[in-house]
Amino acid sequence: MYAPDLRSFPDAEAAARAAALLVSEAAARAVAERGRFTLALSGGSTPGRFFELLAQEPMDWDRTHVFWADERLVPADSPESNQRLARERLIGRVSLPPGNVHPMPSPDIPLEDAEAQAQAHEAALRAFFGKEGSGHPAGGLVAGFPRFDAVHLGVGGDGHTASLFPGQASLGERLRWVLPVRYAVASPPVARLTLTLPVLDAAREVFFLVSGADKLALARAIAAGERPDCPASRVRPASGSLCWLAG
Ligand code: 6PG
Numbered sequence: 704m705y706a707p708d709l710r711s712f713p714d715a716e717a718a719a720r721a722a723a724l725l726v727s728e729a730a731a732r733a734v735a736e737r738g739r740f741t742l743a744l745s746g747g748s749t750p751g752r753f754f755e756l757l758a759q760e761p762m763d764w765d766r767t768h769v770f771w772a773d774e775r776l777v778p779a780d781s782p783e784s785n786q787r788l789a790r791e792r793l794i795g796r797v798s799l800p801p802g803n804v805h806p807m808p809s810p811d812i813p814l815e816d817a818e819a820q821a822q823a824h825e826a827a828l829r830a831f832f833g834k835e836g837s838g839h840p841a842g843g844l845v846a847g848f849p850r851f852d853a854v855h856l857g858v859g860g861d862g863h864t865a866s867l868f869p870g871q872a873s874l875g876e877r878l879r880w881v882l883p884v885r886y887a888v889a890s891p892p893v894a895r896l897t898l899t900l901p902v903l904d905a906a907r908e909v910f911f912l913v914s915g916a917d918k919l920a921l922a923r924a925i926a927a928g929e930r931p932d933c934p935a936s937r938v939r940p941a942s943g944s945l946c947w948l949a950g
Contacts, residue, residue: 708946709926715914716752718950722912723756725948726853729908733852734766743770743854743898743906744793745865746785749914750857754792764799768831772854773866773884773897774807776814783891805831807881807896817883817894824896825881845942848880848905856903856911858921861888862933864911866897874934877901900937907943911935919949 712718726742733740740763744750769789777783779790786806794804808814809823832849843850856864866884867873873882876899884895903909913922925936926947938945 706928707926708944709922710946710948711919712948712950715749715950718912718914718948719750719753719756721948721950722753722855722910723760725908725910725946726757726855727760727762729853730762730767733907734763737852738766740767740853741770741849741851742767743772743851744785744789745772745855745857746774746788747857747859749912750855751788751792753855753912754789755796758793758796762797764797764803767799768803768805769794769799770805770828770851771807772856772903773895775891776808776817776820776894776896778814779806779808779810783893814894817885817896821879821881821883821896825879828880845905846901848901851902851906852908854898854903854906854909856909856935856938858911858913858918858925858933858935859890860917860921862921862925862930862935863889864933864935864938865903866895867900867934867937869932869934871934873897874900874937903938904940905943906940909938909940909943909945911947911949913947913949922947922949 730740774785775783779786807824812819828849833843858864868886880902884897924930930936
């Protein structure tokens, strides 16, 4: 059975601190080994404190590139924008060069055109990660998908992660890197973009950060293989690590 590493902490603050440390250590390794660090962030209500603590870590921001695992198709200054949360709590607090921030919705394409937005972001990722073959030392691709150094994920009460929702065809995607998502039950009920499962699975280090008793119980059930219905349980990095930080 695929058994992820589940680490439970006394409170949300301790879990957020562990997440900041995990990222900072992954960044140091990536910069030393490959000269750059690629990080994909999630949104929701949990990561704010993690972002604040990460902003205090001694990171080489010049060599760090920030992406998103998913995004709501709303203006960048909307309270519902994942990018806005990260800009307020992390990006705006560190010396990250503007060119190292790779937000999902393109300002050049109408937000209503989710398919064009998804294609544009995938093209941008393809340009960034290049066309190197599997296992390229500089990062590049693994089995045709981009190899993020670290991917931060959350989980919803229904088991969704990034914007991969239960029962949706997006879970079976095997070619595309980025998909548009329309799922009426999502909260907030807005169209989204999401990285696909093969992209999450190609990463070097994937970690879920969750808080609260309900999410800890869900994390335990997923880690024990009891919730195969949850999209979060489908994340299984092929040649990377996976852990859950719960507090
Ligand atoms: C989003 C997300 C999403 C999030 C979970 C957990 O855009 O909504 O990235 O996948 O990580 O819904 O969210 P909470 O932190 O609010 O529990």
